Amino acid sequence: MMIATLASAAIASRRDWTGTAACGACHPKELAAWQATPHANTRGRFEGKPQAACLGCHGTGDAPAGAAIAVEVGCEACHGAGAAYAEDDLMRDKPVAVALGMVDLAQPGVRTSVCNGCHVRRTKHLPFDPSISPHQLRL
Ligand code: HEC
Ligand code: HEC
Ligand code: HEC
Numbered sequence: 001m002m003i004a005t006l007a008s009a010a011i012a013s014r015r016d017w018t019g020t021a022a023c024g025a026c027h028p029k030e031l032a033a034w035q036a037t038p039h040a041n042t043r044g045r046f047e048g049k050p051q052a053a054c055l056g057c058h059g060t061g062d063a064p065a066g067a068a069i070a071v072e073v074g075c076e077a078c079h080g081a082g083a084a085y086a087e088d089d090l091m092r093d094k095p096v097a098v099a100l101g102m103v104d105l106a107q108p109g110v111r112t113s114v115c116n117g118c119h120v121r122r123t124k125h126l127p128f129d130p131s132i133s134p135h136q137l138r139l
């Protein structure tokens with residue numbers, strides 16, 4: 001049963017995005033915290049549709065090479081495209097979720113490289129520190 005689920009999920013959905021609302025349905029506390037962060041509110045930086053080049057960092061999805069699913073640094077911009085792993089029974093088994101595309105942000109090296117994918121430059125206020133909690137950021 002589990003093997004069949006794994007195999008079909010892996011085939012169906014390499015880099016399929018489910019969207020912040022879907023993650024938030026099971027993680028309301030994290031959703032509420034994230035909504036108050038600059039990552040959630042970057043839409044306000046742009047008048048009209050941002051260029052694909054900007055969406056590589058100010059969006060979630062496959063930009064700039066493909067389409068963005070949202071103009072926000074959504075859950076999946078850090079945790080990985082979630083359509084394959086965002087199911088209750090899969091998420092309870094971390095190695096399985098990671099095998100299906102969840103990024104293991106508990107590993108400092110992985111976390112740093114995820115942040116640095118967008119934060120290649122220093123942040124405005126401080127030298128960039130990937131170990132700060134992105135869920136606690138406030139506007
Ligand atoms: C159907 C409900 C459900 C959905 C949808 C869901 N999750 Fe989860 N998630 C869980 C459960 C259950 C756990 C494990 C129990 C716990 O620690 O809360 C979990 C655990 C996690 C963890 C901790 C993993 C660990 O062990 O370190 C992260 C991170 C996470 N989810 C992120 C996400 C993201 C990102 C999405 C959207 C792509 C998502 N979840 C969608 C139910 C869900
Ligand atoms: C997909 C790209 C992306 C990823 C991945 C990302 N960020 Fe960001 N981050 C941004 C963007 C874009 C902003 C600016 C949003 C705005 O203000 O409109 C930002 C803003 C911030 C800020 C506020 C900076 C300031 O000077 O005000 C901090 C702190 C931050 N991010 C920390 C992190 C951490 C820690 C991680 C990794 C765990 C991370 N970010 C991952 C794109 C990203
Ligand atoms: C390589 C990733 C990356 C790309 C590409 C990118 N940004 Fe950003 N942007 C960031 C990060 C990270 C921050 C927040 C950190 C900081 O304070 O510098 C930010 C902050 C901003 C801000 C807030 C003001 C400021 O300068 O701090 C604006 C406006 C902005 N970006 C517009 C754009 C536009 C327009 C584009 C496309 C032409 C773009 N960005 C492309 C990563 C990026």
Ligand code: HEC
Pocket residue numbers: 020023024027030031032034039073074075076077078079105106107111134135
């Ligand atoms: C800017 C990157 C970033 C974004 C955006 C983000 N997270 Fe996280 N999240 C992290 C990091 C880093 C951790 C800590 C991982 C660790 O140490 O295991 C984390 C931890 C978690 C956990 C584990 C429990 C906890 O609170 O530590 C859950 C669940 C979670 N995130 C869900 C979400 C959901 C749902 C969203 C969207 C509403 C989201 N995250 C958005 C980076 C991010």
